[in-house]
Amino acid sequence: MEGDALAKGGRNGAAGGTTPEWTSDPSPLLDVQGVTLQYKTRHHLVTATCRVSFQVRRGDRFVLLGPSGCGKSTLLKGVGGFLKPVEGAIRLAGREIDAPGPDRMMVFQEFDQLLPWKTVRHNVMFPLLASGRLGRADAEIRAMKYIVKVGLEAFADAYPHALSGGMKQRVAIARAMAMEPEMLLMDEPYAALDALTRRKMQQELLRLWQDTHFTALFVTHSIEEAIIIGTRILVLSPHPGRVRAELNSVTQGVGSPEFAALQARIEDLVFAGHAVEEEPHA
Ligand SMILES: Nc1ncnc2c1ncn2[C@@H]1O[C@H](COP(=O)(O)OP(=O)(O)OP(=O)(O)O)[C@@H](O)[C@H]1O
Numbered sequence: 001m002e003g004d005a006l007a008k009g010g011r012n013g014a015a016g017g018t019t020p021e022w023t024s025d026p027s028p029l030l031d032v033q034g035v036t037l038q039y040k041t042r043h044h045l046v047t048a049t050c051r052v053s054f055q056v057r058r059g060d061r062f063v064l065l066g067p068s069g070c071g072k073s074t075l076l077k078g079v080g081g082f083l084k085p086v087e088g089a090i091r092l093a094g095r096e097i098d099a100p101g102p103d104r105m106m107v108f109q110e111f112d113q114l115l116p117w118k119t120v121r122h123n124v125m126f127p128l129l130a131s132g133r134l135g136r137a138d139a140e141i142r143a144m145k146y147i148v149k150v151g152l153e154a155f156a157d158a159y160p161h162a163l164s165g166g167m168k169q170r171v172a173i174a175r176a177m178a179m180e181p182e183m184l185l186m187d188e189p190y191a192a193l194d195a196l197t198r199r200k201m202q203q204e205l206l207r208l209w210q211d212t213h214f215t216a217l218f219v220t221h222s223i224e225e226a227i228i229i230g231t232r233i234l235v236l237s238p239h240p241g242r243v244r245a246e247l248n249s250v251t252q253g254v255g256s257p258e259f260a261a262l263q264a265r266i267e268d269l270v271f272a273g274h275a276v277e278e279e280p281h282a
């Protein structure tokens with residue numbers, strides 16, 4: 001089975017080498033430096049993250065891991081350009097992020113992120129047309145390329161209401177990938193799926209990555225998912241989120257001693273509140 005093969009070997013291409021072979025550029029694609037993000041409500045000032053720093057290189061599957069309320073989604077909003085840091089800076093390819101842009105595409109947890117009145121094909125085409133990136137004919141070719149990649153070609157003319165939750169998430173991923181963004185921002189895209197579908201989708205994402213080597217910033221509060229998906233894992237403390245550790249993931253799959261050891265180490269960090277530690281890129 002393909003999923004098992006992926007889980008057993010060669011899964012985390014970036015975790016095993018020095019400089020990844022698909023990029024010769026050693027400078028970070030995303031540079032988050034000392035970022036504090038806050039929400040101002042009528043009566044309160046909520047500090048969601050406090051002086052968070054990390055760097056994402058091209059081809060990384062970089063995971064933000066931490067308990068509910070630690071500011072993972074807030075960090076994605078910051079990188080997405082929806083929220084400005086009150087302290088620190090977020091740079092993409094050297095430029096400070098000051099607004100949302102088609103170079104960063106979001107995939108959310110909710111199944112209802114598709115336009116219900118458009119078919120799968122037209123949902124995937126929509127941002128390509130709305131951003132003016134491609135004309136109709138090219139947008140359709142590009143959309144179908146990514147619909148095929150997520151295995152939904154038979155459903156290209158179906159409407160979202162006829163799809164399962166997992167299929168809707170596949171369409172959302174195809175739609176984001178079709179824009180060929182600098183970075184995919186994924187906010188717990190599998191959290192609402194059943195365990196089996198979730199595992200299948202994780203393996204599918206890794207297969208897509210083998211195919212296109214996209215760069216992803218992936219949020220989860222599942223330690224297991226973080227290790228399966230990630231090449232790098234940033235462990236955040238509870239509210240307000242601070243960096244507790246930045247770790248390399250392992251190439252071995254679930255059930256291996258390496259996987260279990262990393263899982264235990266992260267559990268210890270999450271639950272025992274250890275001090276900050278950082279590993280150099282593998
Ligand atoms: N729009 C908002 N206005 C005010 N406070 C907010 C807003 N959104 C989030 N917060 C607060 O910011 C903090 C971080 O929230 P955030 O949604 O980033 O956490 P999270 O790590 O994504 O949690 P979860 O795993 O539950 O999704 C929380 O204390 C939350 O209550």
Ligand SMILES: [Mg+2]
Pocket residue numbers: 072073074187
């Ligand atoms: Mg969240």
